[in-house]
Amino acid sequence: MAKVKINDTEIEVPNGTNMIEAAKLAGEEIPHYCYHPHLSIAGNCRMCLVETTTPRGPVLEIACNMQARDGLAIRTDTAQVLHMRKSVMEFLLVNHPLDCPICDQSGECRLQDYYMEHGQYDSRGLDPKVGKNKRQDIGDLIVLDAERCVQCSRCERFGDEVTGTGELRLMNRGDHTEIGMFPGDRLSHNYQGNLADICPVGALTNKDFRFQRRVWYLKETASVCTGCATGCNIQVCHQEGEVFRYLPRRNDQVNKSWMCDMGRLSYQEIAGLKRILKASVDGKAVEPDVATGEIATRIRAAGAAGVGFVLGTRATNEANWALLQMVRANVPGARIFVVEGNDGGQAAQGDTLLLSGDRNPNTAGARLLARHDGNVGDRLALLAALPELKLLVVLEDDVLGRLGAALPPVVFFGAFKNATAQAAAIVVPTAHPVEQDGSYINRQDRVQRVRRAVNPVGESAPAYVVVDRLGARLGKAPGTQMVAAAFNGMARAVERMRGLEFKGLGAEGRLLAPEAVTAVPGAEAST
Amino acid sequence: MALPAPRKKLSTPESVYLVEVIKGMFLTMSHVIKNILDQDRFRTIEYPDMRKPMAARYRGAHRLTTRPDGKVKCVACMCCPTICPAKCITIIAGEAADDPAEKFPIEFDIDMLRCIFCGFCVEACPKDAIRMDTKIYEINAYTRQDMVHNKSYMINLMDGLKPEAEDVYRAHPEQAPAGYTFDEKPVA
Numbered sequence: 001m002a003k004v005k006i007n008d009t010e011i012e013v014p015n016g017t018n019m020i021e022a023a024k025l026a027g028e029e030i031p032h033y034c035y036h037p038h039l040s041i042a043g044n045c046r047m048c049l050v051e052t053t054t055p056r057g058p059v060l061e062i063a064c065n066m067q068a069r070d071g072l073a074i075r076t077d078t079a080q081v082l083h084m085r086k087s088v089m090e091f092l093l094v095n096h097p098l099d100c101p102i103c104d105q106s107g108e109c110r111l112q113d114y115y116m117e118h119g120q121y122d123s124r125g126l127d128p129k130v131g132k133n134k135r136q137d138i139g140d141l142i143v144l145d146a147e148r149c150v151q152c153s154r155c156e157r158f159g160d161e162v163t164g165t166g167e168l169r170l171m172n173r174g175d176h177t178e179i180g181m182f183p184g185d186r187l188s189h190n191y192q193g194n195l196a197d198i199c200p201v202g203a204l205t206n207k208d209f210r211f212q213r214r215v216w217y218l219k220e221t222a223s224v225c226t227g228c229a230t231g232c233n234i235q236v237c238h239q240e241g242e243v244f245r246y247l248p249r250r251n252d253q254v255n256k257s258w259m260c261d262m263g264r265l266s267y268q269e270i271a272g273l274k275r276i277l278k279a280s281v282d283g284k285a286v287e288p289d290v291a292t293g294e295i296a297t298r299i300r301a302a303g304a305a306g307v308g309f310v311l312g313t314r315a316t317n318e319a320n321w322a323l324l325q326m327v328r329a330n331v332p333g334a335r336i337f338v339v340e341g342n343d344g345g346q347a348a349q350g351d352t353l354l355l356s357g358d359r360n361p362n363t364a365g366a367r368l369l370a371r372h373d374g375n376v377g378d379r380l381a382l383l384a385a386l387p388e389l390k391l392l393v394v395l396e397d398d399v400l401g402r403l404g405a406a407l408p409p410v411v412f413f414g415a416f417k418n419a420t421a422q423a424a425a426i427v428v429p430t431a432h433p434v435e436q437d438g439s440y441i442n443r444q445d446r447v448q449r450v451r452r453a454v455n456p457v458g459e460s461a462p463a464y465v466v467v468d469r470l471g472a473r474l475g476k477a478p479g480t481q482m483v484a485a486a487f488n489g490m491a492r493a494v495e496r497m498r499g500l501e502f503k504g505l506g507a508e509g510r511l512l513a514p515e516a517v518t519a520v521p522g523a524e525a526s527t
Numbered sequence: 528m529a530l531p532a533p534r535k536k537l538s539t540p541e542s543v544y545l546v547e548v549i550k551g552m553f554l555t556m557s558h559v560i561k562n563i564l565d566q567d568r569f570r571t572i573e574y575p576d577m578r579k580p581m582a583a584r585y586r587g588a589h590r591l592t593t594r595p596d597g598k599v600k601c602v603a604c605m606c607c608p609t610i611c612p613a614k615c616i617t618i619i620a621g622e623a624a625d626d627p628a629e630k631f632p633i634e635f636d637i638d639m640l641r642c643i644f645c646g647f648c649v650e651a652c653p654k655d656a657i658r659m660d661t662k663i664y665e666i667n668a669y670t671r672q673d674m675v676h677n678k679s680y681m682i683n684l685m686d687g688l689k690p691e692a693e694d695v696y697r698a699h700p701e702q703a704p705a706g707y708t709f710d711e712k713p714v715a
Contacts, residue, residue, distance in 0.1 A: 101604030101653050102630040211620040214605040
């Protein structure tokens with residue numbers, strides 16, 4: 001540990017901590033463009049200059065390339081530092097086009113923020129500004145405006161260090177320096193959206209979000225991406241019940257600061273055509289209550305031996321727990337299954353960065369509850385049991401596609417019209433992950449929370465509420481309508497979840513307790 | 528409990544009602560004669576045919592300004608709906624394919640029933656795209672929907688009103704806005 005002094009605050013940080021991060025811990029914001037916690041140090045924007053004391057007197061140094069060591073003292077508030085920031089701002093803005101009115105970055109632009117904080121000078125420019133190419137289409141998701149660039153080289157380093165594709169390069173010299181790509185080259189990887197996120201100005205902007213909304217209108221809700229088993233932490237940006245974009249949220253243990261484009265664009269399906277809006281019985285739209293009553297009737301008719309239940313690898317832990325409790329209380333003897341695999345039955349490709357080949361957000365959670373119950377069958381058990389089943393109750397998953405075998409009449413609780421939903425006799429709509437509170441367990445066995453950002457569409461309700469209503473019809477509701485109570489009840493019962501609290505999951509989630517040694521290790525290797 | 532107002536003690540000529548009536552008639556007649564002799568003293572204007580000259584800073588109905596090529600100046604930066612305290616401005620932005628301005632308003636609606644004519648939108652506009660210098664104060668319609676002024680209405684606002692207003696301005700040049708130019712048509 002090293003004791004460092006930032007202005008008048010003394011704090012202890014690990015040796016070698018970056019001084020921008022150390023200052024942040026001390027409550028002091030050091031302005032910067034090129035520094036990024038998950039990229040290498042470039043030190044070319046000069047915005048983070050701070051004053052240190054040396055034997056030859058006070059000297060300005062860049063904080064991003066300064067590592068904490070015992071006795072290091074910096075000042076961020078001297079006249080020299082403030083003058084330097086102002087001068088750097090003036091220099092960076094010499095050729096800036098000032099097209100904030102049409103720039104999507106306005107509102108979250110470092111140039112705007114730091115000009116108001118540290119700039120506020122009168123222009124001394126006499127020569128015409130150097131013009132560069134605007135509105136360059138360089139990828140499926142990215143628009144480049146070379147004029148707005150401040151040459152921080154974050155995007156270049158991202159291409160070199162994170163994706164390893166290295167398309168973007170700084171070219172030319174002096175004030176003609178611009179970011180660009182080789183002729184004929186085009187961004188084609190699955191992580192383009194991050195370029196728009198890390199660009200501190202409006203040079204790289206997201207084509208999907210282009211001119212959609214001004215960012216200052218958007219409200220942000222911390223949540224988790226449900227596109228695959230990685231569970232990248234995200235901010236859901238929404239206004240008046242409509243979601244406009246997902247942004248990655250920093251979590252050094254899961255996704256650092258990144259997320260893939262597939263997950264980023266998955267917000268489109270929230271209000272997409274594939275959502276189930278109405279409950280239906282045998283193809284006829286009915287009230288959800290009527291459908292629930294009909295389900296109860298058919299479960300009773302099928303009897304405990306004739307009905308099977310399938311936990312969802314796409315459902316929240318609370319929904320799976322609710323179903324488990326509901327079945328054990330009301331239909332004792334009924335069989336429960338978990339069918340792993342991807343919807344549609346196709347194997348999906350993962351990558352080494354974030355994307356997992358398992359496209360279900362909660363495979364680990366469903367597996368955990370199955371093991372806790374001890375009497376849950378897998379895919380083969382379901383295939384063997386199919387002839388005896390007269391009714392199959394499915395939570396979220398596309399069991400039909402995953403099994404590839406004809407199913408008995410199906411009751412489907414889910415948000416999306418997949419193959420199983422289309423073949424189902426009774427369908428009850430459930431909420432999308434951004435429309436409900438709940439928790440998922442990712443491939444590292446990390447329990448992470450989703451939070452309700454917008455209201456559920458149509459007649460949908462969170463799955464744990466829907467299952468609770470069904471339990472009430474069958475005789476005994478599992479009492480899972482309150483999500484925190486459902487989670488805490490589950491955490492008390494399930495051994496590996498002991499000690500977890502819904503409120504205590506925090507922004508970064510909590511790891512499950514390690515598996516008991518006797519258990520068979522079946523979890524996917526975490527990266 | 529209400530107190531009785533103290534009454535003024537009337538003098539003898541005042542208490543004789545007829546004297547005061549005659550004094551009032553004299554005052555009225557003196558104004559009639561003065562007005563007939565000097566018609567510029569008229570306090571009343573014949574409203575639909577004549578207009579009061581509005582102050583240069585008067586905030587009337589909004590108009591959208593255009594560039595020399597006829598396209599609207601607005602780039603849908605959303606500054607005006609952001610500052611608007613009545614939340615009466617709705618803009619839907621779109622991308623202009625061949626225009627260096629890149630962004631333009633597909634729709635630009637102002638709900639005049641909600642507008643409080645504070646002029647903040649004009650202050651906030653970085654492009655001088657919205658102005659309230661029309662001096663139009665007769666904003667009316669038969670339906671609520673018609674009270675929502677849309678983009679084309681606000682672009683053409685002055686054009687539609689020019690001939691009608693111009694007759695008034697020809698008759699009373701002092702009422703025309705500063706810098707108002709008449710068409711080359713000779714006065715009949």
